[in-house]
Every structure is written in C-alpha cells, then in structure tokens.
Amino acid sequence: MRVLRAAGYRSMPWKNGGGVTTEIAVSPAGAGLDDFDWRVSMARVELSGPFSQFAGIDRTLAVLEGEGIVLEIAGYPPKSINRTTALFSFPADVQTSATLIGGPITDLNVMTRRSRMTHSVERLVVSAPVEIRTEAGTTLILCSNGEVTVSAAEPVHLGPLDTLLPGPDSASLLVQPAHEATLFVIRLGDISGND
Incomplete structure (x- = not known):
C-alpha cells in the first residue's frame, strides 16, 4: 500500500x-x-x-x-x-x-x-464508514476534500488531495471519514482484463 x-x-x-x-x-x-x-x-x-x-x-x-x-x-x-x-x-x-x-x-x-488500458472513475460523498472494493488491476483512492482513515495493518490517514494506492492483495478497504469527505475511486485495467 x-x-x-x-x-x-x-x-x-x-x-x-x-x-x-x-x-x-x-x-x-x-x-x-x-x-x-x-x-x-x-x-x-x-x-x-x-x-x-x-x-x-x-x-x-x-x-x-x-x-x-x-x-x-x-x-x-x-x-x-x-x-x-x-x-x-x-x-x-x-x-x-x-x-x-x-x-x-x-x-x-x-x-x-x-x-492497452481501460478506466472507470467513481465519485463518492461519504459521511459514514464505507467499504471500497479494489478488484483486479490498479485502484487509486483520491481524497478530494475532507479527511479519511483507511483501515489496514497500520491505519492510513488521507488529507485533502492525498491519494492511496492499495496493494495487489487488497480486495477491499474500509474507509472512515472524520466528517463528510469526497473521494474519487479510480480503477485501471489492461484491455485483456488483467492487471
């Protein structure tokens, strides 16, 4: 991560x-x-x-x-x-x-x-804990505004405009906002569907 x-x-x-x-x-x-x-x-x-x-x-x-x-x-x-x-x-x-x-x-x-590649982008406005699936390929989680904590072996704090790249073994992540936060979840994969 x-x-x-x-x-x-x-x-x-x-x-x-x-x-x-x-x-x-x-x-x-x-x-x-x-x-x-x-x-x-x-x-x-x-x-x-x-x-x-x-x-x-x-x-x-x-x-x-x-x-x-x-x-x-x-x-x-x-x-x-x-x-x-x-x-x-x-x-x-x-x-x-x-x-x-x-x-x-x-x-x-x-x-x-x-x-070579495909992508999707999702905007999430969150005010309560949310589970984000990271799936195959590469996922980025951009904290557009607000602050969140991502549960992991060691919790990760994201402030405004910080970005998290989960490791390939992360199937999903629990994200907990301090207050309301806006996240962009960006999923990238190659055109064959592999990472």
Whole structure:
C-alpha cells in the first residue's frame, strides 16, 4: 500500500503550454505526456480556451473546485460539468475547448491509452464508514476534500488531495471519514482484463 501526498505531486506545463498540470500518478513510472499507459492528474484552468490533444487516449474529467466548465468537443453537443454533475468521459484526441462558467476551476483528469488500458472513475460523498472494493488491476483512492482513515495493518490517514494506492492483495478497504469527505475511486485495467 502506497500513499501519495499532495505536497509531493509533480507540476509541469500543459502539453499545449496553456497552463499547469499536477501529476498524481503515471504508468509506467517516469513516462512523459506522449508515452504513458495511464495518467491521473489535476489541472488549474484559469482561462477559457483549448484543451491539449492526446493521440490514442481516452479521458474522464471531473471538477474538483470552482463553478464548472462547458466543454465543446468536436462531434458532441456542449457538455456542462461542475462539482455535482456526473463525471464526463470523452476521447482526448479530438478537438476540445472549454468555457469557464464562473472563474477558474481545478479539474481531475484520468487518461488511459485505449489500445492497452481501460478506466472507470467513481465519485463518492461519504459521511459514514464505507467499504471500497479494489478488484483486479490498479485502484487509486483520491481524497478530494475532507479527511479519511483507511483501515489496514497500520491505519492510513488521507488529507485533502492525498491519494492511496492499495496493494495487489487488497480486495477491499474500509474507509472512515472524520466528517463528510469526497473521494474519487479510480480503477485501471489492461484491455485483456488483467492487471
């Protein structure tokens, strides 16, 4: 079991140079923006404008902070996304631009190379203990806000924007919030269904 602390995340320019992205985790380790199998990151969007394009990548986006955005994706109707709407998945290799609804936002991006990987993202708002199944593949649990304790041989505490990567032998985890907390459960697997 590994804990990734928010203070240790790596920041870098967007692929298109229009802002800054904060990388939470990437595989393989050390992969760049053009050769990852999967990548989980956050981005601060200060201005309306185009999104970076990633060839062969599928992407899921959620809003963590701010009023929200409207995505204009080639071939799709406009999509409004805020902190309470359903997460939105779309191909990252089509022309996409975003219009801010009411000022800057921070978003969560989960991206996988569609020739190799699949992903799902679930948002949980919890105020009581909850059991989270980790299943096959790789699971990440991001504490978006609030604080939680994860039961393990030694209990693990997650603060705002900390992320837990359970070990491969963890079938499920008991997560106990201090008060109300918002979690994102990110499940990653290869296209054959193996980890």
